[in-house]
Amino acid sequence: MQPSKLRKRIGGEDDDGRHARFLQIGVPRGVLRCRRGPMDSANDSVEKKHRKVLSDLAWAMHKLPPKTYSLSVEDGAQDAFCDWAEAYWEKADQPTTKPLLAALYNKLPDHATKLSGTLHLVNEYDPDNSDQWHPSKTIPLSVIRLALAIIDCLVVEAERFHANxxxxxxxxxxxxxxxxxxxxxxxxxxxxxxxxxxxxxxxxxxxxxxxxxxxxxxxxxxxxxxxxxxxxxxxxxxxxxx
Missing domain, CATH: 1.10.10 (Arc Repressor Mutant, subunit A)
Structure with a gap:
């Protein structure tokens, strides 16, 4: 959807909180370029292999039994996440923050925990032993840092979208x-x-x-x-x- 059309539909209000649950990503500007030259069978083979890995990963994640994952305390993952989340909650509480952005900031920790869980599973996935895959229950600091960095980038995009x-x-x-x-x-x-x-x-x-x-x-x-x-x-x- 075109940003201007979506912004008009939102109209600066978000009574039911639906828009605060989305992190808008702007489509990069520029001209699309065609891939020229003869078809490369070697590259096609690699691409198919990568697609199969992703497909197998999605199915393996779907088959995992329910489990509660926690943030590692020993390496500082929990502290890193809490410091990050509290900083956004404080930003949401500022009187100069737009209500729609405040609602978005308050929901960012939920986005981050979901993303960190997904990245943790991806990080531990072994395509050669998917039938014996038993991911650990503890999410390390390295995964948390990556998840928070990704969310921070999306927040910048969302802020730019709402800045008109x-x-x-x-x-x-x-x-x-x-x-x-x-x-x-x-x-x-x-x-x-x-x-x-x-x-x-x-x-x-x-x-x-x-x-x-x-x-x-x-x-x-x-x-x-x-x-x-x-x-x-x-x-x-x-x-x-x-």
Whole structure:
């Protein structure tokens, strides 16, 4: 789903808490590239082998009997997790934190425990002895650190999603279309904008230029510094031929 559509559906409210249970991941910007050249049978064979390992792992995990796993105390895994969780709970309790983000922060430890359990099973899985697989009950510090690092990355994505940066991009594009159709760099353009756009920095300019180029609004005339010029005969929509 397009971020702007999802954000409009959420509408800044999350009365039933459903959206606080999701960590939104933005699709990376860029142009997809095809894989060219003849088919490589060796690579295909390796890929099939990897797919089978993943398939076998999923089935082996499904067959595991219910078990309660705990965080290791001896190597500091429990302390690392508690320090991390309490830091997010304190962040959620700040009066300046948006209610939706506060609810998300409060649920992060649940995400982390589920992920750490999954990573623990993956870490101990032996594809050559899957029938005799008996994972240990204690999750070590190395697994906890990996799980927390992954969740931290997802939190950054979720925070960016709820920060409405897409709205700033739309505002920047609207402002750009009001300006003369000459060459513009970030330094020149930001001087014509208000503080919210200026504070986003050159990364916003890169995103805006990419969006305008893809929409047929203009063209990139120089890569360093990134320079963009609007066409004089377009209003931001691609012209369609009959």
């Amino acid at each position: 940066t897409d709205d700033l991009e739309a505002q920047a594009i609207a402002r750009f279309k009001e300006l003369p159709p000459v060459e513009w760099t970030w330094d020149k353009f930001k001087a014509k904008c208000k503080d919210p756009i200026r504070k986003e920095g050159s990364k916003l300019w890169t995103n805006v230029v990419t969006a305008m180029r893809d929409a047929g609004i203009g063209e990139v005339t120089k890569s360093k510094p990134l320079t963009f010029r609007r066409h004089t005969d377009v209003d931001g929509h691609r012209k369609m031929s009959a």
